[in-house]
Amino acid sequence: MTKIQHALLYVALFVGLALAGVLLFLFHGDPARQLLVVVGVSLFYLVWGIAHHVLEDEFDFEVLLDYLLIAALVVVVYLLAVRY
Amino acid sequence: MRRVIPPALERQILPHPGGRGRAKLLHKRALGSYLLFFFVLFFTLTSLDARFPGILGFATDISVADILTLTNEQRAESGLAELTLNDKLSIAAEAKARDMFLDDYWAHVAPDGTEPWDFIDNVGYVYLAAGENLAKDFNHSDAVVRAWMDSPSHRENLLSNNFEEIGVAVVDGDLLGFETTLVVQMFGKSQTSYLASVGEGSATEAPGAVGATFEPAEPAAEGLGVETELTAEGHRPLVQTQVRAQAAGAQEIPGLDLSNFALSSGFIFVVFLGFLFLLDVLVVSRRRGIRFTARTAGHLVLLVFLLLGIWYSQVGAIL
Numbered sequence: 001m002t003k004i005q006h007a008l009l010y011v012a013l014f015v016g017l018a019l020a021g022v023l024l025f026l027f028h029g030d031p032a033r034q035l036l037v038v039v040g041v042s043l044f045y046l047v048w049g050i051a052h053h054v055l056e057d058e059f060d061f062e063v064l065l066d067y068l069l070i071a072a073l074v075v076v077v078y079l080l081a082v083r084y
Numbered sequence: 085m086r087r088v089i090p091p092a093l094e095r096q097i098l099p100h101p102g103g104r105g106r107a108k109l110l111h112k113r114a115l116g117s118y119l120l121f122f123f124v125l126f127f128t129l130t131s132l133d134a135r136f137p138g139i140l141g142f143a144t145d146i147s148v149a150d151i152l153t154l155t156n157e158q159r160a161e162s163g164l165a166e167l168t169l170n171d172k173l174s175i176a177a178e179a180k181a182r183d184m185f186l187d188d189y190w191a192h193v194a195p196d197g198t199e200p201w202d203f204i205d206n207v208g209y210v211y212l213a214a215g216e217n218l219a220k221d222f223n224h225s226d227a228v229v230r231a232w233m234d235s236p237s238h239r240e241n242l243l244s245n246n247f248e249e250i251g252v253a254v255v256d257g258d259l260l261g262f263e264t265t266l267v268v269q270m271f272g273k274s275q276t277s278y279l280a281s282v283g284e285g286s287a288t289e290a291p292g293a294v295g296a297t298f299e300p301a302e303p304a305a306e307g308l309g310v311e312t313e314l315t316a317e318g319h320r321p322l323v324q325t326q327v328r329a330q331a332a333g334a335q336e337i338p339g340l341d342l343s344n345f346a347l348s349s350g351f352i353f354v355v356f357l358g359f360l361f362l363l364d365v366l367v368v369s370r371r372r373g374i375r376f377t378a379r380t381a382g383h384l385v386l387l388v389f390l391l392l393g394i395w396y397s398q399v400g401a402i403l
Contacts (some may be wrong), residue, residue: 006170017389024393029190029220029401031262038393045386049379062112063379068397070383073357076122076392081350082397083126083262 001055009052016044031082038078042071099364110360114326116291118353125349133342146266148174149254150225151267155242155250158233170272172209177268179203180216184266185257192216192403205268213246215271220264221241222400223343230266231402238402247271247272257399350394358387 020041027033051069053059089098092385096108108114148169156166180203183194193199217238222228226294232238251270259266361384368380 013385014106017385019376020389021392024396028396028399029396029403031221032258032260034393038390041386045382046092049382052379052382065112066115066379068387069112071117073115073119073122074386076399077127077350077353078390080122080126080129081186081347081394083130083346 005055005071008013013048016048017041042074048069097360097363099367103168106364107360110364129342129346134285144223144227146222146225146254146265146267148254151228151248151252151254151269154225158229158242164243164245166249167250170249170251171273172207173204173249173270174253175251177251177253177270178210178255179206181253181255181266181268185259188260190220190259190403192218199372204272209272210275211272212275213273215241215244215247217241217269218403219267219321220259220401222267223266228399231400235402241271244271246273248273271379347398354387354391354394358384361387
């Protein structure tokens with residue numbers, strides 16, 4: 001993968017997270033929708049990670065598991081922190 | 085160079101050759117353990133909260149007295165007369181809060197079309213002017229009043245010369261699937277005080293004794309306020325509300341403040357994990373022989389987003 005492709009992938013990650021941030025702002029006061037945004041971000045990150053490693057030709061089960069664990073942790077910790 | 089970190093601890097928190105270089109506390113087994121721990125914690129707290137609501141619970145530092153005092157302090161600073169706490173308006177405010185919990189909505193107008201003025205009508209408070217401010221997800225009274233003062237429409241209600249009395253309710257409950265504290269302010273200027281001030285007799289608020297019909301104006305979107313005009317002789321229906329005047333639930337202090345505990349655990353964990361990933365990035369960039377994994381930086385970015393998301397979810401909302 002070229003440096004430009006690499007940079008573009010990170011730009012995509014930042015744009016995705018920035019959009020999610022805007023949605024969190026728009027859904028202020030609506031915790032259910034905010035939770036959906038966080039779930040969406042986790043899924044987006046999972047797809048982003050897989051795409052990243054496929055393009056770098058280093059995708060394997062270990063990589064998938066790593067992204068799955070982080071994405072799941074984000075959702076569970078957010079849920080715990082805001083549920084009460 | 086002198087070694088400052090014991091080798092055993094170093095392997096836990098710093099990246100090393102092998103295992104793709106990550107610290108042991110960031111290995112998949114460790115991440116899986118964290119996930120399991122938070123799953124168990126979440127379901128344990130949920131079931132304990134359901135079984136022992138008096139022991140584990142939701143607590144905020146918001147009280148009716150503080151909201152009233154802070155509101156009047158703001159009015160005093162603007163050279164306005166203090167608002168008097170009115171029992172009827174307080175019952176109306178509490179009825180509004182309980183209605184929002186019951187019908188699961190966050191709005192001035194209920195899904196069935198019930199308007200704030202209906203709650204005021206139901207307690208027999210006959211008004212010449214009325215207003216409503218709402219807040220939720222705050223932990224302290226001063227933050228609630230500050231947020232209202234920062235919003236032009238809510239500030240207008242707080243500092244309106246048209247109001248002489250206020251009702252305040254602070255009620256805990258489950259709204260839209262999440263535990264929160266609702267704060268409702270109902271402002272009013274009663275017809276009784278108006279008539280007394282213009283010397284038009286001694287009208288009372290007893291049912292059937294009201295001699296005026298009021299036509300509420302179209303309410304604004306936020307920080308609802310309405311002024312009414314005396315248009316004709318007539319009778320306004322006065323029905324005493326069935327809502328019980330209970331002490332605000334937010335002032336019942338549970339044995340363990342679940343909201344703070346859950347929030348703190350989540351926050352501390354994210355900072356801890358983020359710190360480990362940051363160490364990983366910093367150390368790997370300095371050392372040779374350890375493979376840099378691009379996903380570490382990605383994870384770090386995601387954790388920063390999570391931290392900001394948790395923080396923002398704690399910022400209270402007003403309406």
